[in-house]
Amino acid sequence: xxxxxxxxxxxxxxxxxxxxxxxxxxxxxxxxxxxxxxxxxxxxxxxxxxxxxxxxxxxxxxxxxxxxxxxxxxxxxxxxxxxxxxxxxxxxxxxxxxxxxxxxxxxxxxxxxxxxxxxxxxxxxxxxxxxxxxxxxxxxxxxxxxxxxxxxxxxxxxxxxxxxxxxxxxxxxxxxxxxxxxxxxxxxxxxxxxxxxxxxxxxxxxxxxxxxxxxxxxxxxxxxxxxxxxxxxxxxx
Amino acid sequence: xxxxxxxxxxxxxxxxxxxxxxxxxxxxxxxxxxxxxxxxxxxxxxxxxxxxxxxxxxxxxxxxxxxxxxxxxxxxxxxxxxxxxxxxxxxxxxxxxxxxxxxxxxxxxxxxxxxxxxxxxxxxxxxxxxxxxxxxxxxxxxxxxxxxxxxxxxxxxxxxxxxxxxxxxxxxxxxxxxxxxxxxxxxxxxxxxxxxxxxxxxxxxxxx
Numbered sequence: 274x275x276x277x278x279x280x281x282x283x284x285x286x287x288x289x290x291x292x293x294x295x296x297x298x299x300x301x302x303x304x305x306x307x308x309x310x311x312x313x314x315x316x317x318x319x320x321x322x323x324x325x326x327x328x329x330x331x332x333x334x335x336x337x338x339x340x341x342x343x344x345x346x347x348x349x350x351x352x353x354x355x356x357x358x359x360x361x362x363x364x365x366x367x368x369x370x371x372x373x374x375x376x377x378x379x380x381x382x383x384x385x386x387x388x389x390x391x392x393x394x395x396x397x398x399x400x401x402x403x404x405x406x407x408x409x410x411x412x413x414x415x416x417x418x419x420x421x422x423x424x425x426x427x428x429x430x431x432x433x434x435x436x437x438x439x440x441x442x443x444x445x446x447x448x449x450x451x452x453x454x455x456x457x458x459x460x461x462x463x464x465x466x467x468x469x470x471x472x473x474x475x476x477x478x479x480x481x482x483x484x485x486x487x488x489x490x491x492x493x494x495x496x497x498x499x500x501x502x503x504x505x506x507x508x509x510x
Numbered sequence: 511x512x513x514x515x516x517x518x519x520x521x522x523x524x525x526x527x528x529x530x531x532x533x534x535x536x537x538x539x540x541x542x543x544x545x546x547x548x549x550x551x552x553x554x555x556x557x558x559x560x561x562x563x564x565x566x567x568x569x570x571x572x573x574x575x576x577x578x579x580x581x582x583x584x585x586x587x588x589x590x591x592x593x594x595x596x597x598x599x600x601x602x603x604x605x606x607x608x609x610x611x612x613x614x615x616x617x618x619x620x621x622x623x624x625x626x627x628x629x630x631x632x633x634x635x636x637x638x639x640x641x642x643x644x645x646x647x648x649x650x651x652x653x654x655x656x657x658x659x660x661x662x663x664x665x666x667x668x669x670x671x672x673x674x675x676x677x678x679x680x681x682x683x684x685x686x687x688x689x690x691x692x693x694x695x696x697x698x699x700x701x702x703x704x705x706x707x708x709x710x711x712x713x714x715x716x717x718x
Contacts, residue, residue, distance in 0.1 A: 281706065282684055282699060290613040291683045294621065294630040301635040312652075314639060316711050319602070319656045321678040322609035323663050325567050328679065333562040342557050345584045349553070349591050383638050387631045414627045 275307055277459040284310060288317035295417045295484045299442045299460065302382040302482060306458025379445055380457070385410075385482070393421065393445075393480060404428025404473075418485045424448065424473040431470075437486025439463045446479030448472060533559070538599055545594035557587050564612050570679040571616070578619060585615040596640055603656045610636060616681065655710075662709040670705035673698060 279287070279300050286292035287300050304311045379393055388410040389396065396408035404425040411419040424430055426446070441461040448455055450471040455461060463469070473479040537559060540552035561583045568579040589611050597607050614636055620626045663671060676687045684702065688695040 281703060281711075285677060285702060285706070286683055288613075289678045289681065290617045291677065291681055291686075294617070294626065294628045294632055294635070297632070297635050298630055301638060305638060311639065313711065315602070315652055316655055316659075317706075318610055318639075319606045319652070319659050320663075320674065320706070320709060320711070321613065322603060322606040322656070323660045324675055324678045325563065325609050325612070326605050326660070327663070328563065328566045328570055330562045330566045333565070338558050338561060341561060341580055341584055342554060344580075345588055348588055349550075384634045387634060411629055413629055419630070 275303075275456065275458040276453070277455060277461050278307065278310055279303060279460050279462070281313075283462070284313050285317055288314050289321055293415075293417070295411075295413060295419055296440050296462075298384055298419065299440045299482055299484050301384040302442045302444075303458060303460040305382050305384070379480075382444070382482075388419075393423070396421065398423065402431060405430055416486075418483075420483050420485065422481045422483050424471075424479050426473060426477050426479075427475045428478075429470065429472045437465060439467075439486065440482075440484040442482040444480045444482055446477045447474045448479045448481075449474065534604065537604055541590075541594050541597055541599075541604065544591060545597070553587075553591060556590060560590070560608060561587065564608070567612055567679060568616060570675075571681045578623075582612070582615045582619050585619070586611045589615070600653070602652060606656060610639075659709050666705055666708060670701050670708070673701040674705050677702065 283292060283296070283300060287297055292300065304314060381389060381391075381393070393408075396410075398406040398408045400406050405428060406423045408421045408423070409418060410421065413419065421444075422430065430448075439462070441455075441459075441463070443455050443457050443459045443461075445457060447457070448471045450469045452469075454474070537556060540549070540556050543549035543552035544556065564583040564586050565576075565579040568582050569576065572578055586608070590608075593611075597604070614632060617626070617632050621628045621630075621632060663674075666674075673687060676682050676691070677684070682690065684698045685695060687693065688698045
């Protein structure tokens, strides 16, 4: 059962559109697992709507409106031809993919489809230790890295700390660390003060979505050699 | 389906309001006319009703940036045209739908032009929220809740209403509110929390 949720502050910033997109991506993934937080976001959006309604709206001239309307007239026509007629069909197709999920039985969150077409196996996995692999989904313009981590059943991720904030969303399997057991849908935000040592449970591999603000630093005596590799992973070369 | 039969389905959520005179009802009729009949006259009425509000929403965050306000408003209205068929009146008030479209368009504009440059496609991030998976009970409660919020906002103390406006309208993070207005971050958080508590949004997953 999900027990690690976003904070109210994160949900509010998600609903108001001020949370960084990379973290919003993970939070959106969490919502696919969590009806409670979804309901909360709906509520927070209606707060935004009520506030928007109370803005004093200056009088706009008819000319202004006509000019702005004329500015999109051609796009309205075009979008009508291209998308509106097929809209229902498209919606149905997307839902279909969702139900079937991917071929290997993974539940692939919809929000990750911009990076993963059908299956986690199609990604370019880089092995960092016998039990631990990572696949970079995106090195964003601001330096944020969005990646998937994959650890074998019973395997451990090397001792590490973060140089920035780290967001984790559990997608498959489960892991435990000093603060408990985490299962699919759990949303975990850690800052650079945390040093931790997650161990994957014995019943299966564990795949997590990770959003990293800065490179991860390995702190164990034998895993320090991974640091240059992670910095390279992070540098966008 | 005949026009009348189609409009008939919108009567239930509107029960209790005077049906003919309310401009909101006209907007619901116009939205459905856009969705089903691709009615451009109805679209123009919606355009003239919504665009001033969407522009004001953006000018509140970026005073003087009227080109940005124009462009975001136009993008929102293109979405209204494209997605009118996905709007579910029983699920959310029209203004809530409009708020989410405006927020998304603003985020997308900033991603492409402004301070939050990113390669992540923002559309799927909020799109899945539109999925119609909530049960009838939840939907009824959501609509009920929207009424309460509108009433509750008016009763909030000034400092709490202000901070909500900074977060939602001006598009500031809690941290940015704290820096811009020189208020400790903890105070910003507790004002938001108190405000959301008075609006009966139960705090969840947070221990602050």
